[in-house]
Amino acid sequence: AQTVTQSQPEMSVQEAETVTLSCTYDTSENNYYLFWYKQPPSRQMILVIRQEAYKQQNATENRFSVNFQKAAKSFSLKISDSQLGDTAMYFCALTSGGSNYKLTFGKGTLLTVNP
Amino acid sequence: DTGVSQNPRHKITKRGQNVTFRCDPISEHNRLYWYRQTLGQGPEFLTYFQNEAQLEKSRLLSDRFSAERPKGSFSTLEIQRTEQGDSAMYLCASSLTGTSGDWHTQYFGPGTRLTVL
Numbered sequence: 001a002q003t004v005t006q007s008q009p010e011m012s013v014q015e016a017e018t019v020t021l022s023c024t025y026d027t028s029e030n031n032y033y034l035f036w037y038k039q040p041p042s043r044q045m046i047l048v049i050r051q052e053a054y055k056q057q058n059a060t061e062n063r064f065s066v067n068f069q070k071a072a073k074s075f076s077l078k079i080s081d082s083q084l085g086d087t088a089m090y091f092c093a094l095t096s097g098g099s100n101y102k103l104t105f106g107k108g109t110l111l112t113v114n115p
Numbered sequence: 116d117t118g119v120s121q122n123p124r125h126k127i128t129k130r131g132q133n134v135t136f137r138c139d140p141i142s143e144h145n146r147l148y149w150y151r152q153t154l155g156q157g158p159e160f161l162t163y164f165q166n167e168a169q170l171e172k173s174r175l176l177s178d179r180f181s182a183e184r185p186k187g188s189f190s191t192l193e194i195q196r197t198e199q200g201d202s203a204m205y206l207c208a209s210s211l212t213g214t215s216g217d218w219h220t221q222y223f224g225p226g227t228r229l230t231v232l
Binding site for chain 2: 101
């Protein structure tokens with residue numbers, strides 16, 4: 001069974017500052033993929049960033065980057081230069097072939113960016 | 116490419132009624148997933164299709180729930196004899212299959228919010 005744990009239910013950051021959201025996971029698979037999704041209030045789930053477990057290099061997408069620590073089974077998301085539009089629920093998710101590629105989600109972290 | 120669409124966006128029904136939701140995936144995507152999301156929680160897997168075949172169902176999917184994907188295109192999720200505990204957001208997602216991460220990335224629709232009175 002796969003599990004994903006997000007230990008920070010809520011976080012806040014000032015506009016233009018940097019914030020890091022934490023995620024730990026557990027899987028017995030060797031080949032798996034990790035994702036961060038963003039769900040703004042009353043809006044749909046949007047992919048933020050993806051990391052393939054076989055890649056050592058941390059993924060980056062503009063202001064978003066991850067710190068993937070495979071041995072520690074840790075996958076944190078760093079948001080630089082936070083913007084008001086980054087206010088949302090952020091979900092960490094895991095998938096693998098052994099699970100038919102269905103996503104296992106954490107409970108989410110509600111991020112509020114303050115002006 | 117218009118993304119994943121879901122209809123209706125909102126559904127209010129009385130306990131005991133049947134409801135049906137529709138999902139239209141991204142056109143070239145052969146995998147389609149249904150998830151349920153309750154307030155303050157992450158989505159939970161319900162079922163998935165590869166083309167027209169339903170390959171896995173969660174234990175969350177009681178016998179009151181049925182899903183279809185005729186011809187491997189759109190999918191429907193039906194809930195019979197709805198209960199108040201069925202109130203949730205029902206999300207649909209689609210993806211390709213292959214050997215790289217891009218192939219297994221799921222793209223979500225806006226969801227159908229069900230309220231059972």
